[in-house]
Amino acid sequence: MAIRTFIARAGYVVVTAVLLGLAALFYGGISQQTRTVAVPDTAIVNPAGAGRPIAIGSVTVGPSGLAIPVAGIRPRELVDTFTQARAGGARVHDAIDIMAPTGTPIVAVAPGTVEKLYFSKGGGGISAYVRSDDGLWSYYYAHLSAYAPGLHEGQRVRRGTHVGYVGFSGNANPAGPHLHFAINRMAPGEKWYDGTPVNPYPLLAAKAARR
Numbered sequence: 001m002a003i004r005t006f007i008a009r010a011g012y013v014v015v016t017a018v019l020l021g022l023a024a025l026f027y028g029g030i031s032q033q034t035r036t037v038a039v040p041d042t043a044i045v046n047p048a049g050a051g052r053p054i055a056i057g058s059v060t061v062g063p064s065g066l067a068i069p070v071a072g073i074r075p076r077e078l079v080d081t082f083t084q085a086r087a088g089g090a091r092v093h094d095a096i097d098i099m100a101p102t103g104t105p106i107v108a109v110a111p112g113t114v115e116k117l118y119f120s121k122g123g124g125g126i127s128a129y130v131r132s133d134d135g136l137w138s139y140y141y142a143h144l145s146a147y148a149p150g151l152h153e154g155q156r157v158r159r160g161t162h163v164g165y166v167g168f169s170g171n172a173n174p175a176g177p178h179l180h181f182a183i184n185r186m187a188p189g190e191k192w193y194d195g196t197p198v199n200p201y202p203l204l205a206a207k208a209a210r211r
Contacts, residue, residue, distance in 0.1 A: 059107055059160045064203035067159050069141065070098045070166060070179050071105040080201040094197035095140070095182035096204075102145055102177040104166040108157040109139055109181075109204075116192040117153055124180060125170025128163055129192045138195050142180035143172040 059067035060074060068075065081096050108130060115138070116129040124142030128151070131138050145167025157163070168177045183203070184195025 061159075062204040063206050065159075066109040066200075066203050067107060068098075068204050069106055069109050069139075069163075069181055070100045071107060073098055073100060075205045078201060078205045080199070080205075082197075082199040082201055095142075095180050096200050098166075098179045098181055099176060100166045100178065102165070102167050105148075105162055106141055106144065106164045106166060106179055108159060108161045108163050110137075111158050112137075112139065112156075114151065114153050114155045114157060117147065117151065118192075120170055123170050125172065126164070126167065127170075130157060130163070131186070131192070135188075136186055138184040138186050138192060140180075140182040140184065142182075143167055143169050143178060145169060145177070 059071070061067050062075065068078070078096065078098065082094065083092055110130075110132060112130040112132045114128060115131040118127050118129070119125065120127060120142075124140075126144040126146065127140065127142040128144070128147065129138055129140055141163055143166075144164040147164045148162040151163065166177050166179050168174045172178065172180070181200055183198045183200045185198050186195045
């Protein structure tokens with residue numbers, strides 16, 4: 001009996017330690033570093049027509065394996081706006097805004113399939129939903145100024161594939177063009193507009209989320 005009790009308690013300690021470790025990883029701070037990874041899409045032309053064409057060339061990848069979705073943005077430039085109030089406090093943002101000039105290229109954060117290209121006049125404007133290969137995650141890109149040439153529903157994308165351009169379509173402020181980026185955990189059978197929001201900030205920035 002004493003041996004069985006000891007084994008049961010030891011198992012409980014191990015399981016508890018694993019759960020605490022996972023919690024620390026996502027909410028207590030991520031210690032892994034970001035890295036730079038080459039991507040196949042290069043010499044992407046800036047549709048705003050200002051300056052020289054922008055070459056993506058490489059993307060910055062966070063500890064989760066997700067690429068920062070706006071070309072040229074570094075982890076230190078990201079801001080955690082996930083819990084900020086919107087619509088006068090009527091709802092929570094459930095996304096992060098990545099500020100960048102209009103026309104800056106937007107790239108896929110991970111492999112997947114373009115599930116829906118959608119325009120919401122009073123919301124995300126020109127937007128794209130990409131479902132992960134395993135179907136468990138949806139990546140939402142909104143307020144685009146335009147899609148990448150030829151982008152279409154059902155298209156397979158890789159990490160770093162050109163998706164569109166930063167803008168302020170929908171209800172975004174023209175004075176602050178940005179990408180509204182969201183991640184949703186998808187349950188079996190859920191549609192492109194469903195899902196449970198997950199904070200992208202710690203996954204991209206290698207820093208703890210705001211509390």
